Amino acid sequence: GTALYDRIETRLARIGASALETQINDEDGRVFLEHRGFVRTNVMRLQALDLARADLPEPGLSTLPLSAIDIDSIRDLYKEGHADIPSASPRAPLTDEDFQRKVVDAELVDRDLSSIAVEDGRPIAFTIVIANHDDGRASAQMTAVARDRRGRRLAYAVKVDSLRRCRAAGLQTMVTQNDLENAPML
Numbered sequence: 001g002t003a004l005y006d007r008i009e010t011r012l013a014r015i016g017a018s019a020l021e022t023q024i025n026d027e028d029g030r031v032f033l034e035h036r037g038f039v040r041t042n043v044m045r046l047q048a049l050d051l052a053r054a055d056l057p058e059p060g061l062s063t064l065p066l067s068a069i070d071i072d073s074i075r076d077l078y079k080e081g082h083a084d085i086p087s088a089s090p091r092a093p094l095t096d097e098d099f100q101r102k103v104v105d106a107e108l109v110d111r112d113l114s115s116i117a118v119e120d121g122r123p124i125a126f127t128i129v130i131a132n133h134d135d136g137r138a139s140a141q142m143t144a145v146a147r148d149r150r151g152r153r154l155a156y157a158v159k160v161d162s163l164r165r166c167r168a169a170g171l172q173t174m175v176t177q178n179d180l181e182n183a184p185m186l
Contacts, residue, residue, distance in 0.1 A: 009036075026058060041087065046177045051167040056160055059115075060153065063161040066114035066126065074116065074123045074144075075099050079145020103128065113138060113169060115161040117154055122146075125154035127162045129154060138166045140176040 012020060022038070024030050030040070066074075075096070082094040103109060110131035116127040128142040140162065145154045164173055 004037065005032075016034065048173055048175045049163065051163060051172055051174055054163065054167075055130040056058060056164050056167065059157040059164070061117060061157045063115050063158055065112045065165065066109075066116050066128070067111035069118065069123065071104055071111070074103075074126055077123050077144050078103060078142065080147060081142060084144075084147070094148065106130075108132070109141075110138070113162055113165045113171075115158040115165065117158055119149070123165055124149045125158045127155070127158045129162050129166065129174075131166065131169070132169065133169070136170065136172040138171050138174045144179050152185060 009020070020038075022033065024033060025046070034040075041073040078099055079094045083091065085091065089125040108130045110129050113129040113131050115121055115127050115129075123146075125143075128141045129138050130141050140159065143155050143159060145152075163174055
């Protein structure tokens, strides 16, 4: 681990990186990184759902697959949701280039399994799904609700809809991770 870390750190220093963020999933990894100066900022909960066995109610409101809309119409909502993700460390604003790379050009974003709620022609909630149909697994990568529409169970509706779409597509497992301080999403 030390040799690999030293190699990564050297390469990042060579290209001028000013910060390095990572995720760990065990105590040994936490100790390893803390000895190298890392500071714990967020604690995430990783969750998995067996889609075949899950009780998936109706979403409770009208939803659409993300493929039914112009993907660029969620750009502002995506940025708003990204800015509101709980974080103990400062979060850099999401740029248009980030959105292009993470959503528009991302080959693994499955727009048919991702779900959106629209009100008066305006996207008000969505969840983005990354799917690996060969492995039967999907991952919820981002869920956002417009600030002026929060508290109406819209995140729940788009998540349930995407889970139902994933199950109908033959996927077996959905995974997601959320900050332990994000009680509404948990």
